[in-house]
Amino acid sequence: MSNVDFSNDYRILHKNLQNLIKSGDFDVHFYGKSFYGDDLVAFHKGKYTGKQFLITGGIHAREYISSFVVMKLLKDYDLPYGCFFVPLLNPDGANICLNGLKGVSEEYKPLLTRLNNYSTDFSLWKANGRGVDLNVNFPALWGKGKMNVSLPASENYIGESALSEIENSSLLKFIKRFDFEMSVAYHSKGEVVYYGFCGASKEIKSKSKQLANKIAKILKYKPIISKNSVGGLSDYLCLQNIPSVTIELGSDLLKHPIRYDNFDIIYKNQYIALKKVFKEIRND
Numbered sequence: 001m002s003n004v005d006f007s008n009d010y011r012i013l014h015k016n017l018q019n020l021i022k023s024g025d026f027d028v029h030f031y032g033k034s035f036y037g038d039d040l041v042a043f044h045k046g047k048y049t050g051k052q053f054l055i056t057g058g059i060h061a062r063e064y065i066s067s068f069v070v071m072k073l074l075k076d077y078d079l080p081y082g083c084f085f086v087p088l089l090n091p092d093g094a095n096i097c098l099n100g101l102k103g104v105s106e107e108y109k110p111l112l113t114r115l116n117n118y119s120t121d122f123s124l125w126k127a128n129g130r131g132v133d134l135n136v137n138f139p140a141l142w143g144k145g146k147m148n149v150s151l152p153a154s155e156n157y158i159g160e161s162a163l164s165e166i167e168n169s170s171l172l173k174f175i176k177r178f179d180f181e182m183s184v185a186y187h188s189k190g191e192v193v194y195y196g197f198c199g200a201s202k203e204i205k206s207k208s209k210q211l212a213n214k215i216a217k218i219l220k221y222k223p224i225i226s227k228n229s230v231g232g233l234s235d236y237l238c239l240q241n242i243p244s245v246t247i248e249l250g251s252d253l254l255k256h257p258i259r260y261d262n263f264d265i266i267y268k269n270q271y272i273a274l275k276k277v278f279k280e281i282r283n284d
């Protein structure tokens, strides 16, 4: 195992999620089950009428700090506009990152051990429970990325086909029921805001750029055009004509995975940035 103890982060992550589900303060949508059978959960606040916002986190296992950020944004959200919050797109991966093979069924232990180069330290794991990187598995120029790999791995494996993964196909089935105005995907790390994903129309690229610039200014992050990104959730949403940005939380000086201890610094100004952008979109 890693010599760092992640059990506290694991405990807080699950406790927070369960508390949100039980709180009754928001609508809870169970939109499916992960490959290992964990609930896939979305929360909703605001009106269902009109266009919706979408905020996601936790697609890359070791970037679970983004799940904490999305959960806190959900709590803080006080705008009337409808917004969906999906804090943990990859629950199996987060469990592997934080817990190693504990909780993984016997059947998959040998595969994961091999994919992890026979190390028991899974703290840098990014993929889901089948060794597929969920953020290169969406139908958006799928398989055309420079970093893509074609066999299961702890990161960058595209899967057998676009949307081969139950976590992603369930998400798309769920979000297709609604009409979205904009989406924000939280990852870590590097303090940058990506926009302008491959394949998007000029109009969507320019809208995404404006949003990225505004968010980056408030966060003191750097806006960067994403030139080579394909197969990701933001790529897919841009192709559906939904302006989308990806926010990489936390300084590059921090090590993966960014621990919960850093939450307060990382969360600073996140809601302020989001609120400003959402309000501006609606007053347009």
Ligand SMILES: [Zn+2]
Binding pocket: 060, 063, 135, 187, 188
């Ligand atoms: Zn990521």
